[in-house]
Amino acid sequence: MHLISNVNLLDRNDRWIWCLDREKGFLVKSVYYFLNKALLPQYEITPLEIFTFKNLWKSSVPSKVSWSGQLLLDKIPTRQNLYYRGVSWNTYVMCAMCGGEAEMSMHLFFHCHYAAAIWYVVARWLGVIMVLPSNMLMLMV
Ligand SMILES: [Zn+2]
Known part of the structure; x- marks a missing residue:
């Protein structure tokens, strides 16, 4: 009661x-x-993260073609991703260019000095001045 x-x-x-x-x-x-x-x-979302995620999906390029979305979701067919997905049985997942680290999206796009040299040559060929960002979010700005 x-x-x-x-x-x-x-x-x-x-x-x-x-x-x-x-x-x-x-x-x-x-x-x-x-x-x-x-x-x-x-955790506190930074203004850069807000800007990046707000504009990422507004691209006029189809998501299947957009490499930025593929890179953000780590769907680039790197050696490590192919091994994790069972596409490749090769346990050697080190970077094909430098061999210094596992071949992951972040390494290929931001940390591999061999890949960076290629990016700079392509940028020079296009007449673009480029500085490789330190991470994915900076790339999206
Ligand atoms: Zn490398």
């Missing part, structure tokens, strides 16, 4: 209420935001 003593009964039909959004009801979006907040470590 103590538990229900404060309950006021209304003259309405009972109905289900989605606690995460009482106005609109159940939405997958509300579950996503709830789980995202509950499960992922919260």
Whole structure:
């Protein structure tokens, strides 16, 4: 009796209420935001990250062609990705150009000095002055 003593009964039909959004009801979006907040470590998103992700998907180039999306999602067919996906059984995943590190997207685009030399030659050929960014987010700016 103590538990229900404060309950006021209304003259309405009972109905289900989605606690995460009482106005609109159940939405997958509300579950996503709830789980995202509950499960992922919260950190301050930098203005650069906001700008990058806001503009990344606005490209007029189809996503299957856009190498920036492929690079961001690490879907470039590098030796390491091919091995992880079971496409290649070769356990030697070191960079084909320098052999110094595992051949991953980030290495090929940002850290391999052999690849960087090629990028600079291509940029010079195109008449573009280029400085390789240190990470993926800087590339998207
Ligand atoms: Zn390399």
